[in-house]
Amino acid sequence: MQEFHFPTWVNKFTLLIAACAIATGGYLATCLFAAIHPTVVNIGHQPKQPVPFSHKIHAGQLKMDCRYCHNTVDKAAHAAIPPTATCGNCHGGEGTTKGERAIGQIYSESDNLEPVRSSLKTGEPILWERVHDAPDFVFFNHSVHINKGVSCVSCHGRIDKMEVVAQVEPMSMKWCLDCHRNPVPHIRDPELVTQLDFEFDGTDEEEAEYHQYWADRLEVNPNVNCSTCHR
């Protein structure tokens, strides 16, 4: 059988094809990089929860403290999703009324709260969707941040304005390190960490001084060692 040879006129396309291949590769790589960048992947993540719990109503309108529900946040690594019993304090429905005051009877018939009532009845947990998900090789500790005057708002945004919680920060390693390298602007009076709408009343210089004061007083000096977060 006769050997096949490409005709010579094909040669002028060789360079073009090579250039196209490189360009396509570069384009795809850029797409991939952009698509998996934490700011793209993480920000705006807003899963649907089994119970349409509104932080806007509870934390915003009712001004409940974050720690009413997330009560381990200043004691432990996990902020801890509250047990259903905490929901039941207000929404427990039938059988949970204490004395004459119907504190457990708020929206006690609501269909939306059915998972809460059934969890209280059966003891089975409600399966919440995780919104802020640090990778397993990252060991983040809420308590030390809270106790050192870093407000919830620094990482979670204005939760008190969110009907459904969404992630607002990329939570990438660079983002963590930015603050660990320059923590002072995020430090405030630990008493005020859960006050999400906190705004300093004063000039920029006074505000900087305020943050510096608390950073000094709390001896804030975060590590940037690898083993600080990765073990």
Added chain:
Amino acid sequence: MNKPRTKNETHSQPELLEVQEHEQSPEFQEAIERDFGSAVHDTGDGFSRRRWLQLMGASLALGGVAGCRYQEEKIASFAFRPHNRIPGVPQQFATLTELGGVAEPLISTSYDGRPIKLDGNPIHPETKGGSSVFSQARILEFYDPDRLREPLKSDGDTFTETTFEEFVNACRFGSDVSKTAVLSEPTSSLSMAGLKDEFTTRGGKWFEFAAINDDNARAGAKLAFGDSVRPVYDLNCETILAIDCDPLSMAPGSVANSIHFAQGRDADSGHMSRLYVVESQYSTTGSAADHRLSVRSGDIPGFVASLAAAIDNPVEPTKEMAYRQRVFAAMVSDLTKSKGKSVVMVGESQSPEVHALVHKINEKLENFGKTVTLNKVDERPSSIESIRAFAEGLKNGAITRVVILGGNPVFDAPRELGLAELISGAQNSAHISFYKNETSLACDWISAVAHPLACWKDGTTVRGSILIGQPLINPLFGGKSDLETIATLAGNDETDGLAIIQKTLPPLDRKQWAEAVHAGFIADTAAETFTPSSVNAPEVAASDAWATEWDGSTFELVFKPSNSLYDGRFANNAWLQELPDFFTKITWDNVAQISPATAKELGVTQRGMGAKSKTQMITINVGGEPVRVPIAIQPGQADGSIGLAIGYGRTAAGRVGGNRSLDVDAIGHDITSLRSADQWNLRSIDGSSINSTGTTYQLALVQEPWAIDEVAREEIQARMFRDPNKNETDRSALIREGTLRSYNNFLGEHPDVFEAHGHDQGNAAKSESKTKTAYYSTGPNGELPVMTPVSYTPPVTDDEEESHDHHDHVQWPEAFHMHHSLFDLTPGTREDYKADNPAHTNVWGMSIDLNKCIGCNSCVIACQSENNIPVVGKAEVWRGREMHWMRIDRYYGNNLYTDDAKGDDIQMVHQPVTCQHCENAPCENVCPVAATVHSSEGLNDMVYNRCIGTRYCGNNCPYKVRRFNYLNYTDAVTFIKYPGADKLPAGDLQLQSLMVNPEVSVRSRGVMEKCTFCVQRIQNTKIQAKNEGRRPIGPNEIETACQVACPTSAIKFGDLNNSESDVHKDHANPRSYYMLEELNNRPRTKYLARVRNAHPILIDSDDSHSKPKTHGHDNDEHADGESDDPNHDESGSTTETPSNGQPEANGEKDH
């Protein structure tokens, strides 16, 4: 700790040096293949590379479909959160475990309701937080998917699942129990004793059997005192003589013994106990000995008789005596001089008569009531008598119904009794067990027993302290506790574990009960003591066979508990299977340990060295089926004595230890058939019963003899003991040791040596005044923070005077000194990282006291448990891929201080090695992706996510402490990879991931890992301190896992910057030294030199006058002497294990 090798020695060890000759041999090619080629060809378990790539490709494609974001997670919060429970914060509960009829107090760490770690109970006065390997490893057993679940009923050949009710209906004791027998293991549980009493009162028969028992000790005590007592020793005394026993690791109460022993070995106080050991094979106690004679167990009665006679007429030792006689005379002289402050003890291999005679010796030495306490114990027939009576009853029809409570008598009881047939021939038989083991297979019914962590139980320690264990979790696989099962079978009203215990224990009110459960023990409970009025000792014939050369004709088999598997009950525990034996460093196997002379006599060898070596198999024939077992030639073994560890060769252990029905090969060799009821621990045989099979066998060793790297082996050899003739100041010794005499001389010459850190502080103050502003910022109110002085090693500065001070740091032993300080070569790395992060003053460091380490392996298992370290299996260990972050190297050689010992007094040193956290770390420089970097506190951080697996760091680490995940040992489904892992049902694979410590990343394939100094504990303690608003962290507040487990407190960890910390003090100790300091790595771990409290008459030369000339002379003499010594081949200048065999391939047994 070895003599330098000189040229004229080489002919006595031809196989060690003549590497080139073997280059074309198949063994050598195999070694090359193993070291360089195997990773290319396969992934280790019959899984081709191509197949792997195919699967990986497929999973990548699937991963793409799954979407761009990380896998979404659900959070299942409690419906009702238990009181005081904070999710993710570990809690600790006191509990206990029982082994050998003695309970050990433990504390269990429970993470979100899952027990993940066991440690010694820190508040119990006996163990003070120390724990044994067996206790540590029981956490793995708890999550073992092979454990029994539903009760099973036999249908002839197979078993079908049934219910507990059905089991109880079939096996209940009924009204007439005269023909019912219970066979249990000896237990210290008072509640079980109560149930036993009820049962025997009703006419039932109750037998107790354990393969590792104290029959001879009990019978000996009975003989001596006429009463049932158990001697308890206080090893914090002046002279200890341990005869063929191992009080520091295998005996009941070994943790407490180790603690006391270590207390008496504080060399810095200038006073140490002196430990003599006379034994046939190395025990951990023998490895800690100051003087050790290897004597066949069969000759020990003669030795004890000689001792008893000599105590009455002590003769002062003289240099003219033969070496063994000289040691003997020194021993007698020491014992008689420290009356009331000495201990003599003897082991289970010896007859009751010898035990009684030893009691007599202790009486002569006035030790009773002082160092030897006699505790009353319940009288019971011996294990051997019991099992004989049990078999007899079954045979003659006196017993028709059998309930076997735990244990595995079919496997470990005397085989000549034929228990398997007798039990299956019984009318009804039931086994209440953790596992479906060999005994279960012979029974009609099997019922699962709940794990001790999952039920109420009680127990008693050796010293009689009553322990209470609470359940930490509901039984994982169902099942009831042994107490509950027996109570149910007996038809008792009270069948709840808690109620049974409360009924038995001394009455406690509500508060006392709560306190006892919280503490894990009832305070101030102790055994009733016995004061002997007189001690009777039968005549034992004196003989001096122990002092004479072996005639080459008498052989004996000595059976001992396995240092890993005990009596075989831990055969399915992969951690313990992979735990290297403290001496042979063999994993996943048992061997016949023989001395070089025995090997010569038997005509067996370990050919070649290192990975090329193949050990030979021998057949031992004592009637019945001959037993084949591989040999390991070990120095320090008595000539003619063959040491055999029991517990291996299980055929119904599980997917790790071997299971015939699942086609999983047995691990090791079953040697129980060599034991007979009459000759249980010791059997003398003649040479004709032992034959070389001519076949070879591969062993998986972890302390690597060198396959092809001859240079490395010679370098290690050279670092064992410096040759003063060569004035080798460029090498430091790996192991340093000297005699107490010379250390005391040294301390006399440097009376203020322990003020050294004060002296350092002075230095630090100087540097502080220079650099204070760089270290600290002022507080908000302008106050200066309190400064902890920088006082570990004076910072290197340009100032001549200060550098000079640094050189003044005195060290002992002098023979090992580096003659110039290489620390000056690179100035101030320690300063560099400080400048990076000025406010961090914690400088983490570790110290390991070689004088206290007894090589018990507790730290190795503790580390494995804490840090999620995988098990790799025998084949991978053989390829050198074991993953232990902490290893214990052991070195041995001839007596360093006298030439007369020849091979008679082998000395051993254990050296635990972990990452040294070098400040000038060689691993960090070579990592192309900065996956291993230095933290501001001096930790050598390992960033798993950055690691791309070049293994440059492992290659560049002079300590070889880095471990590489060649395979995915720890993927999400198979946390533990072991021989039968692929035979597990899919759902069970995830079971063991429940045991993972969530504070530590689980590493995957292609990632390097190593000791982190338990960085999770450091970080958590720091966070806790920050949350509580207190600084600084307490001097000894952070404890690493290995440190907690160590019964002798050999390991210290803490802040070198804090002059109050133990580790700071240890680093200033004159005995402290850096391993390989000439490399200028600046390790953060310092070792403290071993001190040997040798008897002055047994020291010809020590380093107290280390003039190079004297040493050179010694060494010349030595070389001559040694080359004449027939034993020298193995026991002479051995460094690591040139005599040890090395495996060739997994699974291949005989060829």
